[in-house]
Amino acid sequence: MISPKRGFEKKEFQNRTRSAQTLMAQSGLDAILLSTEPEVRYYTGFLTRFWESPTRPWFVVIPASGDPIAVIPSIGAHLMRQTWITDIRTWQSPDYVDDGVTLLAQTLNDVTSAQGKIGVANQMESHLRMPLSDFNTLKKHISPRMIEGDHAITRRLRLIKSDAEIAKIKMATAVAIRAFDRVSEIATVGTSLAAIFRKFQMLCLEEGADWVPYLAGAAGRNGYDDVISPATDVPLARGDVLMLDTGLTRDGYFCDFDRNFSVGPPSGVVQEAHACLIQATQTAFNLAKPGVPISDLFHAMNDMVDPNRNGSDAGRLGHGLGMQLTEWPSIIAQDHSVLEAGMVLTLEPGVTLPNGKIMVHEEDIVITKTGASFLSAPQSADIRVLS
Numbered sequence: 001m002i003s004p005k006r007g008f009e010k011k012e013f014q015n016r017t018r019s020a021q022t023l024m025a026q027s028g029l030d031a032i033l034l035s036t037e038p039e040v041r042y043y044t045g046f047l048t049r050f051w052e053s054p055t056r057p058w059f060v061v062i063p064a065s066g067d068p069i070a071v072i073p074s075i076g077a078h079l080m081r082q083t084w085i086t087d088i089r090t091w092q093s094p095d096y097v098d099d100g101v102t103l104l105a106q107t108l109n110d111v112t113s114a115q116g117k118i119g120v121a122n123q124m125e126s127h128l129r130m131p132l133s134d135f136n137t138l139k140k141h142i143s144p145r146m147i148e149g150d151h152a153i154t155r156r157l158r159l160i161k162s163d164a165e166i167a168k169i170k171m172a173t174a175v176a177i178r179a180f181d182r183v184s185e186i187a188t189v190g191t192s193l194a195a196i197f198r199k200f201q202m203l204c205l206e207e208g209a210d211w212v213p214y215l216a217g218a219a220g221r222n223g224y225d226d227v228i229s230p231a232t233d234v235p236l237a238r239g240d241v242l243m244l245d246t247g248l249t250r251d252g253y254f255c256d257f258d259r260n261f262s263v264g265p266p267s268g269v270v271q272e273a274h275a276c277l278i279q280a281t282q283t284a285f286n287l288a289k290p291g292v293p294i295s296d297l298f299h300a301m302n303d304m305v306d307p308n309r310n311g312s313d314a315g316r317l318g319h320g321l322g323m324q325l326t327e328w329p330s331i332i333a334q335d336h337s338v339l340e341a342g343m344v345l346t347l348e349p350g351v352t353l354p355n356g357k358i359m360v361h362e363e364d365i366v367i368t369k370t371g372a373s374f375l376s377a378p379q380s381a382d383i384r385v386l387s
Contacts (some may be wrong), residue, residue, distance in 0.1 A: 003208075004167040006251050007045055010084045012164055013303050016043055020062055020153055025153040030116035031108060032062040035129040038323045039121065039154055043068050045083040047252045049211075050076065051379045054094045057130045058320040059104050060085075061113035080361040085162055101134050103140035112145055121151030125328055126155070155328050160342035164324065165253065165373075166366055169344055170253035172209070173376045179203040180259045187242055187386055189263060193219045194231040196242070204248045214247030214256075214325050217377040222267055223357025238264035242386070245362060254325050256346050257362045257376040261384045270359070273351050274383040277361035280304040281378070285365060286373035288345075294335040299386075300335075302350040321364060343367040344375070 009321070013131050019042070034040050037051040051058075052207065059071040070085050073093035081171045089107060089365045091100050091275060094235045108118060120128060128135060139147060152161075161169070180201065186199035217231065218224035219242045234243060245258035260274055280301040287300050319329035321344045329335050343366070350360040364375040 004164065004251070005041040008164055009048075012162060013043060013045060013084050014067075015162075016157060017068060019063060021064060021154045021159055021367075023151070023156070024062070024064060024119070027119070027148065029119040029148075029154065030064050030145075032119045032150050032153065033104075033108070033236055034060040034121075034154070035149070036121075036127060037129075038158075039150075041252060042154065042158060042173055042323065044070065044085050046076075046080055046085075046244060047068075048076070048079055057100055057134070059130075060101065061104075061107050062113060066111075066149065069107055069111070071100060071107050071146055073100070078203055079256070097147060099131075099134065101137050104143065105138055108138075108142050108145065114144055118142070118145060118147045119153065120147055121152075121154060122149035123152050123155055123328075125324075125326075128320045158322060159320065160340060161322060161327060161344050161366070162342070166252050166342070166344065168253040169255060169322065169366075170375050171335055172248060172250040172253055175204060175208045175250055176248055176255045176257065177377050178207040179209075179246070179248075180244070182207075183242075183244065183259070183261060183384075184386055186208050187236060187261065188261075190235045191237055192231075192233045192235050193217065193242075194233050195229040196236075196244070197233070199281040200244055200246070204246060208250065209248040210252075212246065212248045214254075215244070217242070217244040217258075219263075220244070220357060222270055222355055223273070223353045225357065225360050227358075227360055236263050236386075239267070241266075241270055241357075241359065241383075246362075253320060253323060255364055255376065256321050256325055257364050258360065259379060259384060260359060260361065261386050263386050265385065266383050269353055269355075271383055272363070273353055273359045275381040276351055277349050277359060278381045279381060280351075281347045281361055281363055284347050284349075285363070285372055285374070285378075288339060288365060289318065289370065290339055290341050290367060292339050294331055294339060297345075297347070298331045298333050298335075298341075301331075301347065303348045316348075317350070318346045318362075320344065321346050339367050341344065341367050341369045 074090040240263040242261040256384040318331035348362040
């Protein structure tokens with residue numbers, strides 16, 4: 001697979017911005033204020049690990065017309081100039097007295113009228129990345145302008161991926177596929193789960209991942225107890241089921257899927273559970289196409305993995321995927337919005353075994369104009385076996 005060019009063409013960001021401005025006009029917003037990493041990167045292409053530091057705030061303002069304006073700490077000016085953004089306003093941060101608040105207020109006042117409305121993301125999966133005290137001060141500085149919700153504008157735009165975005169997710173999945181195919185090199189009887197975690201991340205990096213922000217997994221005899229606990233030093237034993245679930249990134253985009261492995265020949269119960277998970281995933285995949293309610297995917301999987309309606313602690317059977325490990329929407333019974341071409345989703349059914357253990361399976365798909373396409377290479381009904 002030929003790796004797509006790093007980053008995006010300027011036109012990609014221009015289209016995102018103009019689409020946002022069209023929706024802003026429809027919603028009566030005069031500007032949108034962005035403060036989180038995926039929001040800022042979506043409109044600018046500003047990609048850095050520096051967001052790991054919680055000290056400095058970063059802002060981008062999308063006016064009603066024209067290009068976005070970056071209001072950022074001066075340490076980020078050089079990198080921001082490598083993007084398509086030309087209006088870059090900086091201050092020296094951290095500033096214990098005024099950490100960009102006055103500069104941000106001036107920028108918002110510059111691009112809106114006194115009666116203007118400024119949108120800030122306020123839906124599920126969003127947050128405001130600035131101190132509450134600074135936010136309150138900002139509101140005073142821009143008064144009588146009002147800050148309100150952004151009408152989910154950015155979320156709506158990010159929901160539908162461009163061909164260029166899909167290519168990047170596909171590349172990330174290709175990296176993970178190669179790493180999963182090498183698990184037998186690192187996972188053997190007597191190897192601890194903690195060691196496997198460390199070595200699997202190394203495999204992902206060797207195969208082309210930029211970094212591995214997320215790795216979950218579990219191991220246990222005839223299934224496992226949960227899929228979020230830290231890895232332990234307990235060694236693998238014959239009869240165990242090992243699961244690894246990776247969210248690695250390539251050029252700023254995630255993959256998110258898992259694979260199960262039987263340590264030695266699987267028991268009948270384990271093989272049956274694995275085959276059920278694959279069948280449930282395939283059933284939802286076959287159903288997925290534009291116009292189908294998301295809830296239909298949930299019911300298609302849930303009817304197979306939980307026929308007795310015992311419920312699942314997972315809460316959902318998949319989710320959106322892209323610049324973040326998990327994005328809108330969640331595949332739940334209550335979500336009746338319909339699938340659209342360009343959505344990238346995970347299908348993630350889980351099953352409870354007779355012994356109370358669980359097994360889960362996850363694949364990445366994209367909705368096309370006529371149906372769906374796998375981004376991850378779909379796993380067969382037979383569980384992978386480690387000797």
